[in-house]
Amino acid sequence: MTTTTVVRAGRGPAHVARTGWARGVLEVREFFRQRESVVFTLAFPVIFLLIFGSILNFPIQGGLKFTQYFAPGIMAVGLFGASFQNLAIQIAVERDKGILKRLEGTPMPPAAYFVGKVLMVLVMVVLEIVILLAISVALGKVSLPTDWHRWVTLLWVTVLGVAAGSILGIAFSSVARTGKSAPAVVTPVALILQFISGVYFVFTGFPKPLQYIGAFFPLKWIAQGYRSVFLPGSYAPYEAGGGWEHGRTALVLGAWAVVGLVLAVRTFRWRNGRDA
Amino acid sequence: MTAEPAIRVRGLRKTYGHHVAVEGLDLEVHRGECFALLGPNGAGKTTTVEILEGYRPRSAGEVSVLGLDPAHPTRDWRARVGIVLQSIGEFEALTVREVVSHFARYYPAPRDPDEVIVSVGLAAKATARTGNLSGGQRRRLDVALGMIGRPELLFLDEPTTGFDPEARQEFWELIRGLSAEGTTILLTTHYLYEAEALAHRVGVIAAGRMLEVATPATLGGRADAATLVSWDGPDGRESTATDTPTAEVAKLAARFGGEVPGLTVARPTLEDIYLAMISKESQ
Numbered sequence: 001m002t003t004t005t006v007v008r009a010g011r012g013p014a015h016v017a018r019t020g021w022a023r024g025v026l027e028v029r030e031f032f033r034q035r036e037s038v039v040f041t042l043a044f045p046v047i048f049l050l051i052f053g054s055i056l057n058f059p060i061q062g063g064l065k066f067t068q069y070f071a072p073g074i075m076a077v078g079l080f081g082a083s084f085q086n087l088a089i090q091i092a093v094e095r096d097k098g099i100l101k102r103l104e105g106t107p108m109p110p111a112a113y114f115v116g117k118v119l120m121v122l123v124m125v126v127l128e129i130v131i132l133l134a135i136s137v138a139l140g141k142v143s144l145p146t147d148w149h150r151w152v153t154l155l156w157v158t159v160l161g162v163a164a165g166s167i168l169g170i171a172f173s174s175v176a177r178t179g180k181s182a183p184a185v186v187t188p189v190a191l192i193l194q195f196i197s198g199v200y201f202v203f204t205g206f207p208k209p210l211q212y213i214g215a216f217f218p219l220k221w222i223a224q225g226y227r228s229v230f231l232p233g234s235y236a237p238y239e240a241g242g243g244w245e246h247g248r249t250a251l252v253l254g255a256w257a258v259v260g261l262v263l264a265v266r267t268f269r270w271r272n273g274r275d276a
Numbered sequence: 277m278t279a280e281p282a283i284r285v286r287g288l289r290k291t292y293g294h295h296v297a298v299e300g301l302d303l304e305v306h307r308g309e310c311f312a313l314l315g316p317n318g319a320g321k322t323t324t325v326e327i328l329e330g331y332r333p334r335s336a337g338e339v340s341v342l343g344l345d346p347a348h349p350t351r352d353w354r355a356r357v358g359i360v361l362q363s364i365g366e367f368e369a370l371t372v373r374e375v376v377s378h379f380a381r382y383y384p385a386p387r388d389p390d391e392v393i394v395s396v397g398l399a400a401k402a403t404a405r406t407g408n409l410s411g412g413q414r415r416r417l418d419v420a421l422g423m424i425g426r427p428e429l430l431f432l433d434e435p436t437t438g439f440d441p442e443a444r445q446e447f448w449e450l451i452r453g454l455s456a457e458g459t460t461i462l463l464t465t466h467y468l469y470e471a472e473a474l475a476h477r478v479g480v481i482a483a484g485r486m487l488e489v490a491t492p493a494t495l496g497g498r499a500d501a502a503t504l505v506s507w508d509g510p511d512g513r514e515s516t517a518t519d520t521p522t523a524e525v526a527k528l529a530a531r532f533g534g535e536v537p538g539l540t541v542a543r544p545t546l547e548d549i550y551l552a553m554i555s556k557e558s559q
Contacts, residue, residue: 009383099367
């Protein structure tokens, strides 16, 4: 005889937060046990910083060296790699392997899956920025800010950057049809963005049309936001907008987060194939 | 028993463009029953089961699973249903205990993760990474994740594919245990002896239709099917199909004056019956 007890799945924001936290802990653990993903995601910007940071030591405007300009830019690349690239590839792979299908078959609140992913991204981004910053400071490229509002800028640019990058990564994960093709679909997008966002070159050195295209995407604004944290105020007039443009940075990153959210909600699928 | 069956399907139809995967299928699974769906590849077993699991929409028909239409699954309903899908990805870098304990968190009244790990026979592998498990061990982990939430209804889609005979026996014991505790089980399988070993009733699907539903002992008129009596006669092997095998053997014994050389008496196996049904359908 079956007893008819009313079983109700956990619900409410507290349950989502608890389950999302548990997923985040699991995701971080899983990530750090996969050596190739640690290397691919975390070490890439470090290697670039070490290579370009030592050879591209030519002077730029404002009495700076390019390596000083490059250090905040590669931090932005690190953030975008750990959020956008990482999630767009990882979620496509998990979908292909049927891991999402398995989760879909449980009473897990769907939001918990995304909370867990963003927590994992946050841990990686903080770690990545600490490593890149430590190397940059040790090599004398940049120095740690001394006034508090530069730290506040670092914080909000990072938070908005992670939000925009993660949400866009979740949305973009649906573009690749299979897990195998995901890196081939995602990596070129990230590389092109890096080139047109003023990471490997001074942004204002681009032809104007290319600047407009670059300024449309979030990476340019994350890089510019980080430059405002680590470069002296004397460089601000040489930025494309003639200043650090904090308001516009927040607006563009916030707008991409909202657009990404709408796209992600409309296009996210738990399975590939028919009836997805 | 409550009147409402665990699963009730009427006239289920599923099409993909012009291809008809399921064509007017009826099915009823009682609460506490272990029901096996048999059928060749492409018969519509997995399509049917995935509709019942809430994964796929249907084209037509009525479906009720634990009183709910699985086309609109709720999380409360998911908490009452356990699913073991066909081949599916694992969390390779995590250990067995990490994965099972984590999945327990999704459910309102889960089983104890360590007890589940023991009952699926993975106690020795509790701290092993799932990526290092053998195929059979992974399948046990799948079952552990299917049963961790203490489901009222458990779907098992070809659960023992790739098992060696010993692992299969142990697995059957596990499923019998769940069944004895009152879990309703819907099993799909290629192995007829598996259906015979586990199921109270079996249904045979071919070309998207249910050909017959019966107990394993009576499927296809097996209980009163003709028995084949064979022996070595003076001019070679002889045999006769009969409804009265005992009388036939007595007659032979009298004719040979004692032992009948090379005597065999064989009732058709479930497999014989099944193959006959399937081949009749495909003609």
